[in-house]
Amino acid sequence: MAVVVNPGLDRSEMILNYHTFLSAETYSYTPNISLSLPLSSPCLPTQYHNLQTSPSISVSISQPSSYTTSEDMGSMGYYQSSGPNGAPALESPRIEITAYGQFPEDEVEENNAPVAKRVNSVVTLTLPSGEGYRDPSCLSPASSLSSRSCHSEASSYESGYSCNYDNSPQNSPWQSPCVSPKGSSSLLSGTLGTSPRQSPTGSPRTSVTDESWTAPRGSRSNSPCGGKRKYSFSGNASQKYHPYSPNQSPGLSPQTSPRLSMTEDTWLPNTNQYTNSAIVAAINALSTDGMTDIGEGIPLKTRKTSMDHSASVSLKIEPGGEETGSAELCHEDYSTSRPAFKKEGYTRTSFLDVPHHPYWSKPKPYISPSLPALDWQLPSSSGPYSLQIEVQPKSHHRAHYETEGSRGAVKALAGGHPVVQLKAPLCLLRRVRTYLRLHGYMESEPLTLQLFIGTADDRLLRPHAFYQVHRITGKTVSTPSHEIMQANTKVLEIPLLPESNMRAIIDCAGILKLRNSDIELRKGETDIGRKNTRVRMVFRVHINQPNGRTVSLQVASNPIECSQRSAQELPLVDRQSVDSCPATGGEHMLISGHNFQLDSKVVFVEKGQDGHHIWEIEAKVEKDSFKTTALLVEIPTYRNQRISSPVLVNFYICNGKRKRSQYQRFTYLPCNVPTIKTEPHDDYELPRLCAQQHSPGLTKPYYALQAVSPMMPSEHRACVTAAYGPQRLTAKPSSLSCSSSSPSTSPKLQDLSPTHFSPQCLSPGSNPGLQPIAIPHVSAIQPTPGRYQQSVLYPSGSASSSPGSHPSTPSSAPELIFTPTHSLTQSPVTGDAPEMPKVPLRSGPSPLLQEEGTPATLAISIKQEPQELDQMYLDDVNEIIRNDLSSISVHTHA
DNA sequence: GAACTGGAATAACCT
DNA sequence: CGAGGTTATTCCAGT
Numbered sequence: 001m002a003v004v005v006n007p008g009l010d011r012s013e014m015i016l017n018y019h020t021f022l023s024a025e026t027y028s029y030t031p032n033i034s035l036s037l038p039l040s041s042p043c044l045p046t047q048y049h050n051l052q053t054s055p056s057i058s059v060s061i062s063q064p065s066s067y068t069t070s071e072d073m074g075s076m077g078y079y080q081s082s083g084p085n086g087a088p089a090l091e092s093p094r095i096e097i098t099a100y101g102q103f104p105e106d107e108v109e110e111n112n113a114p115v116a117k118r119v120n121s122v123v124t125l126t127l128p129s130g131e132g133y134r135d136p137s138c139l140s141p142a143s144s145l146s147s148r149s150c151h152s153e154a155s156s157y158e159s160g161y162s163c164n165y166d167n168s169p170q171n172s173p174w175q176s177p178c179v180s181p182k183g184s185s186s187l188l189s190g191t192l193g194t195s196p197r198q199s200p201t202g203s204p205r206t207s208v209t210d211e212s213w214t215a216p217r218g219s220r221s222n223s224p225c226g227g228k229r230k231y232s233f234s235g236n237a238s239q240k241y242h243p244y245s246p247n248q249s250p251g252l253s254p255q256t257s258p259r260l261s262m263t264e265d266t267w268l269p270n271t272n273q274y275t276n277s278a279i280v281a282a283i284n285a286l287s288t289d290g291m292t293d294i295g296e297g298i299p300l301k302t303r304k305t306s307m308d309h310s311a312s313v314s315l316k317i318e319p320g321g322e323e324t325g326s327a328e329l330c331h332e333d334y335s336t337s338r339p340a341f342k343k344e345g346y347t348r349t350s351f352l353d354v355p356h357h358p359y360w361s362k363p364k365p366y367i368s369p370s371l372p373a374l375d376w377q378l379p380s381s382s383g384p385y386s387l388q389i390e391v392q393p394k395s396h397h398r399a400h401y402e403t404e405g406s407r408g409a410v411k412a413l414a415g416g417h418p419v420v421q422l423k424a425p426l427c428l429l430r431r432v433r434t435y436l437r438l439h440g441y442m443e444s445e446p447l448t449l450q451l452f453i454g455t456a457d458d459r460l461l462r463p464h465a466f467y468q469v470h471r472i473t474g475k476t477v478s479t480p481s482h483e484i485m486q487a488n489t490k491v492l493e494i495p496l497l498p499e500s501n502m503r504a505i506i507d508c509a510g511i512l513k514l515r516n517s518d519i520e521l522r523k524g525e526t527d528i529g530r531k532n533t534r535v536r537m538v539f540r541v542h543i544n545q546p547n548g549r550t551v552s553l554q555v556a557s558n559p560i561e562c563s564q565r566s567a568q569e570l571p572l573v574d575r576q577s578v579d580s581c582p583a584t585g586g587e588h589m590l591i592s593g594h595n596f597q598l599d600s601k602v603v604f605v606e607k608g609q610d611g612h613h614i615w616e617i618e619a620k621v622e623k624d625s626f627k628t629t630a631l632l633v634e635i636p637t638y639r640n641q642r643i644s645s646p647v648l649v650n651f652y653i654c655n656g657k658r659k660r661s662q663y664q665r666f667t668y669l670p671c672n673v674p675t676i677k678t679e680p681h682d683d684y685e686l687p688r689l690c691a692q693q694h695s696p697g698l699t700k701p702y703y704a705l706q707a708v709s710p711m712m713p714s715e716h717r718a719c720v721t722a723a724y725g726p727q728r729l730t731a732k733p734s735s736l737s738c739s740s741s742s743p744s745t746s747p748k749l750q751d752l753s754p755t756h757f758s759p760q761c762l763s764p765g766s767n768p769g770l771q772p773i774a775i776p777h778v779s780a781i782q783p784t785p786g787r788y789q790q791s792v793l794y795p796s797g798s799a800s801s802s803p804g805s806h807p808s809t810p811s812s813a814p815e816l817i818f819t820p821t822h823s824l825t826q827s828p829v830t831g832d833a834p835e836m837p838k839v840p841l842r843s844g845p846s847p848l849l850q851e852e853g854t855p856a857t858l859a860i861s862i863k864q865e866p867q868e869l870d871q872m873y874l875d876d877v878n879e880i881i882r883n884d885l886s887s888i889s890v891h892t893h894a
Numbered sequence: 895g896a897a898c899t900g901g902a903a904t905a906a907c908c909t
Numbered sequence: 910c911g912a913g914g915t916t917a918t919t920c921c922a923g924t
Contacts, residue, residue: 398899403919408898474897516917517906530907530916564901565916 371542371552374452374489375462378540378554384425387541387553390503391419395574395594399467399513399535399562409472409507410537410560418557420449420539421503422496429498435546446495447541449504452486453511454538456559461538463489465519466529467562469537470510481508496541511535511562533563534662559662571595571653571661580646580667583638588622591631591664597655598626602633604651604666615639619651638668645670 372378380387393410400407412418453467468490471483481494492509496502516529537557542550558574561567577590591602606615617639622632631653638647650663 400898401918405897405899472897476897513918533916563916564918568900 371550374454374486374491374538375460377460378552380553380555381423382551382553384428385543385551385553386423387539387555388421388423389418389537389539389555389557390421391416392558393418393506393537393560395558395572396561396567397511398564398567399511399533400470401513401515406470406472406510409477409510417505417507418509418537419503419505420555421501422447422449422541422543422553424502424543426498429502432544432546446497447502447543449494449496450540450542451481451492451494451506451509452489452538452540454536454556456534456536457532461536461554461556463487463538464535465522465525465527466514466516466532467535468512468514470512472508472510477508479505479508506537509537511560513562533566534559534561536560569595569655570659571597571600571655573653573661573664576664576666578635579665580669581635582671583641583643583647583668584671585635585637585668587635589633589635589666591633591653592629593631593653593661594629595655596626596628596631596653598623599655600631601654602631602651603654604636604649605663606639606647606649615649635666641671643668643670 391412391414394413397410398407409417451469453464453469454461455464469483469492470490471481471492473481479494481492483490483492485491490512494504494506494508496504514529519525519527519529536559538554539556540552540554542552544550561570561572566572571593572595573591573593575592578587581587581589600621602619602621604615604617604619605613608614617636619636620634622634625632638649640647647668649666649668651666652663653661
């Protein structure tokens with residue numbers, strides 16, 4: 001792709017410093033900047049929009065445009081290519097994309113950009129690999145049943161096609177696009193490719209109303225895979241649905257439906273954003289997923305793109321012809337591809353038409369090329385910054401399938417919607433902004449809050465394979481957003497504005513459920529979808545620092561149950577008033593949640609390393625205080641009252657056979673250890689904290705955090721330990737220096753210290769139910785754009801035992817800088833976990849929690865650092881600015 | 895008319 | 910291998 005350089009730009013230096021800089025006005029990229037823009041796909045969309053505004057921006061990869069393009073497309077969402085119209089079946093793995101130029105509408109939109117011309121040409125992309133969301137190539141172990149079913153069924157149903165199915169054009173023209181050559185080789189791949197990706201693109205209903213969709217829907221049988229899992233094989237209409245889905249799905253949510261997109265457009269305009277996204281995506285591809293993918297799991301396109309780009313992307317200046325195409329492609333992937341078809345009338349135009357959001361329309365100056373992969377564990381706060389969920393989402397939210405209409409945005413328990421806020425000293429933000437402004441980067445560049453759907457199991461937080469965030473638009477939505485794809489995961493980007501006090505009301509995010517069969521077939525996917533219906537909303541923010549570094553923060557919400565049935569029948573625990581008590585038991589614990597019944601049982605269990613129950617006892621439930629949302633139980637006496645160290649056990653609520661809540665964590669303490677109790681309601685979160693507070697005695701402080709999560713397979717633990725433990729320890733405070741900016745380090749560092757991570761924690765076997773979650777957070781402070789790829793924080797992937805699923809690059813964590821922050825992610829339960837480490841240091845026994853999750857609370861407590869810290873930080877920033885000003889930035893980042 | 899919902903029917907799966 | 914209970918998806922209909 002070619003980049004148009006704006007002659008007028010003199011800021012090359014600046015640009016260099018910031019790596020990727022897009023001039024706001026021109027949107028042009030700096031030539032010769034070596035970006036690793038691996039992902040074209042994510043980027044493209046953005047750019048696409050940009051293009052609209054300003055015609056010619058396109059980033060081109062040095063490689064043959066055509067090829068590249070295709071790849072990019074693939075990553076992004078080539079789906080489109082095969083229009084709903086049934087573009088001719090693509091026999092070869094190709095995607096044809098029509099540049100928007102084709103559409104009249106497009107042109108209209110372009111108004112602003114005379115220079116860039118859209119190419120009307122149709123781009124034919126060759127798709128390397130087939131799947132979208134997940135790689136189909138390999139059946140995941142997990143997928144076991146389902147996958148087999150596919151095979152078997154496939155064979156049975158469509159004997160003829162069986163193997164080649166996916167590939168064969170006949171089956172589904174649509175698919176073809178998605179399915180890349182790879183797919184062709186293997187059924188699975190083909191199959192996978194199809195469905196999984198599609199999802200995003202267009203939820204059938206949402207986006208596509210037309211015939212193509214309709215037909216399939218008519219009967220389940222038609223549905224992909226014959227209704228449920230078989231579909232992939234058949235060349236039924238059903239497939240049509242999916243054509244794009246696999247890859248896209250993540251990216252494209254049903255939401256993307258034309259309408260929505262239009263609304264969304266607001267965002268689109270923002271070039272920088274997109275750019276970032278793209279970059280990020282690329283990076284991810286390269287770093288995390290990419291690695292895995294490389295193997296094959298990932299669609300070729302993605303890989304290739306990433307790889308190729310990674311090598312070094314040189315931006316060229318070009319008229320924009322081809323580039324445009326690329327951009328378009330990307331764009332399409334996101335929005336267009338899916339729904340566009342729906343209404344004939346609808347074309348990309350719709351998006352284009354949409355007015356740009358003020359903020360987004362402005363170019364974002366600052367782009368940090370290196371953003372951490374989505375499965376990396378990041379701290380929720382660093383230095384003066386803290387990302388907090390002020391209002392937690394409800395514990396239940398019925399996700400919608402692509403075949404359904406949207407089920408709306410995730411709501412908050414008390415009504416309204418979740419709220420996320422980035423807390424940071426205003427003065428600091430101001431200075432940073434001032435600095436940027438001085439460099440001509442921005443005026444009111446908003447920070448971008450990213451949102452994706454993550455897992456809620458005991459393993460490390462990572463993007464959920466079976467759920468994607470779904471962008472909601474409409475009258476009821478007040479928050480602008482746009483979606484991008486990042487390594488098969490759809491990410492919603494929401495502006496964080498100073499005017500709003502860096503606070504965002506998340507009323508634009510729904511949850512899309514992908515068919516298990518589609519995902520499980522992906523190559524490298526090891527997770528199984530069945531009964532894997534809990535998710536967390538994961539929020540991230542990347543704050544560029546004057547020093548060229550980027551501070552990345554992440555916070556996850558409380559778990560959200562997404563299945564219909566579960567939401568109606570399964571008991572769900574939101575909070576527990578106590579996390580621990582002496583082995584003698586006898587204390588009362590208030591459990592709050594949902595779907596409790598008068599005859600609900602609360603069972604405490606202790607599992608051995610092998611997962612078997614060593615001990616199990618039913619706690620006494622106070623019937624008189626029964627509520628469907630609360631149970632008061634008497635904590636049973638532990639089997640051994642002479643324990644010398646804390647013992648982690650679990651308990652669950654049972655409404656009958658197969659109707660059990662997730663395992664909740666509970667710790668029995670040696671009788672001589674004073675117990676810290678918290679008041680039932682206010683302290684819900686304390687429990688977790690308590691564990692740590694007591695930590696002196698506790699060997700596994702971090703584990704305590706995860707009260708809710710189910711038992712983690714020992715294997716995982718082991719993996720985690722192995723992978724993380726060492727690194728962690730390795731990473732030292734010293735490195736903190738890098739994050740110079742973070743004053744907070746001192747206190748937090750200690751948390752990270754080896755001590756905290758007692759061997760026990762690390763030891764795999766120590767606690768069956770425990771998770772290593774508590775892994776310290778590495779703050780995502782990234783020294784230089786280019787590096788991030790190298791630096792490995794903590795890929796959650798490693799946590800998963802699955803070999804292929806997430807490529808983890810544990811060993812390669814060269815320049816990782818740790819920030820003194822706390823634990824990473826969030827405990828499944830609260831999402832607050834990250835903060836935990838801090839608590840011990842100074843928080844009192846029972847911090848009051850706000851609303852539900854109250855991660856914020858914790859953070860707050862932590863933040864109370866001497867002002868000197870902030871001042872230090874400011875000084876630091878000032879110095880940087882001073883230096884920069886004195887000597888024009890000559891830094892070059894490669 | 896479209897986005898939401900709540901319910902449910904029906905196909906797949908599991909035990 | 911079949912029965913019966915679960916879970917996953919797809920449909921419907923009302924707001």
